[in-house]
Amino acid sequence: MSEGNGERIGTLNPALRESLFLPPWMEGYSRPLPRSRTSFAIAVLLFLVTIVSTLAVGAQFALDYADGVAPFTNDFAPWHSFASLRVLMLGLPFSFTLMTILLAHELGHFFACRYYGIAASYPYFIPFPSIFGTMGAFIRIRSPILNRKALFDVGISGPVVGFIFAVPALALAILYSKVAPGAEANADYLFGAPLLLKALTHLLRPGLASGSLLLDPIGRAAWVGLFSTGLNLMPIGQLDGGHILFSLSSENHRRISLLAVLMLIPLGRYFWPGWYVWAVLSLLFGFRHPVLLDRWEPLDAKRRIWAVVALAIFILCFMPAPLIQNP
Numbered sequence: 001m002s003e004g005n006g007e008r009i010g011t012l013n014p015a016l017r018e019s020l021f022l023p024p025w026m027e028g029y030s031r032p033l034p035r036s037r038t039s040f041a042i043a044v045l046l047f048l049v050t051i052v053s054t055l056a057v058g059a060q061f062a063l064d065y066a067d068g069v070a071p072f073t074n075d076f077a078p079w080h081s082f083a084s085l086r087v088l089m090l091g092l093p094f095s096f097t098l099m100t101i102l103l104a105h106e107l108g109h110f111f112a113c114r115y116y117g118i119a120a121s122y123p124y125f126i127p128f129p130s131i132f133g134t135m136g137a138f139i140r141i142r143s144p145i146l147n148r149k150a151l152f153d154v155g156i157s158g159p160v161v162g163f164i165f166a167v168p169a170l171a172l173a174i175l176y177s178k179v180a181p182g183a184e185a186n187a188d189y190l191f192g193a194p195l196l197l198k199a200l201t202h203l204l205r206p207g208l209a210s211g212s213l214l215l216d217p218i219g220r221a222a223w224v225g226l227f228s229t230g231l232n233l234m235p236i237g238q239l240d241g242g243h244i245l246f247s248l249s250s251e252n253h254r255r256i257s258l259l260a261v262l263m264l265i266p267l268g269r270y271f272w273p274g275w276y277v278w279a280v281l282s283l284l285f286g287f288r289h290p291v292l293l294d295r296w297e298p299l300d301a302k303r304r305i306w307a308v309v310a311l312a313i314f315i316l317c318f319m320p321a322p323l324i325q326n327p
Helices: 003-010 014-019 037-066 078-083 085-115 148-176 195-204 217-232 240-248 250-270 274-285 301-317
Strands: 124-127 134-138 145-147 189-191 292-294 323-325
Touching: 037 078, 037 085, 037 124, 037 134, 037 217, 078 085, 085 134, 085 148, 085 217, 145 148, 148 195, 148 217, 148 240, 148 292, 148 301, 195 217, 195 301, 217 301, 240 250, 240 301, 250 274
Parallel strands: 145 292
Antiparallel strands: 124 134, 189 323
């Protein structure tokens, strides 16, 4: 914070400063952040339910992998896993890996908020009977954010930490997954290959023909983690990429967010129809942004370098066609 801004905030009366949730490290100000046992209980319940839903999907992935076929080859019905606890437990590798990556992502945000004294909820997971068993997780920010530096750190911390956890899981899966040429021949849908998956496969399994590697459930979970990271780093609204964009250039945030949403339309037309859904959701949530108490102080050079790192992670993770209909 620049000296002038510090003097400007220092002139606020104590009651106003308290209402703004200024961080405890600023001028010796100290205030415990609000806590709620109910919100903690809800967060734990959603976490446990999401474990069950990802176990069911993971069991389906495990059974297909054991048969030497890609997911979506047989009737994809993960709810059948609930008929037997033994079958459900086959989903442990997928569930544990995916939940670890998603939890690491959200805890990155959570502890960044705690560091800056920003009131934020516990991570809320979203169980969903989809092909991944979850729609991800989120935290709610409940107080103003001090400046661009704090917003940038909160925005980038989740994707970076989640990426750090996803990469070794993917590398391990590439090393030990089956080589099964033709495994995807009868699958209705195929998983797209992010640039990171292609690069690691070339590095760790040189000479392996494209499409011959059948990823195990740990690899599928890492894939979902990369997919989630790529989505979150899109420079749109209040996604993590939107936070980073606002920190870098708040005056261009709305314009670039709208442009990014418009780009999802041709992606939906030519690559994956799911982009239409993301475009609609982005417009519904809008491009509003958390309030910054000090929006004048620019980002330092170190964080601008980290913004380039975030862009590189986005390029490595983003897939124009995450799910491809098999011709």
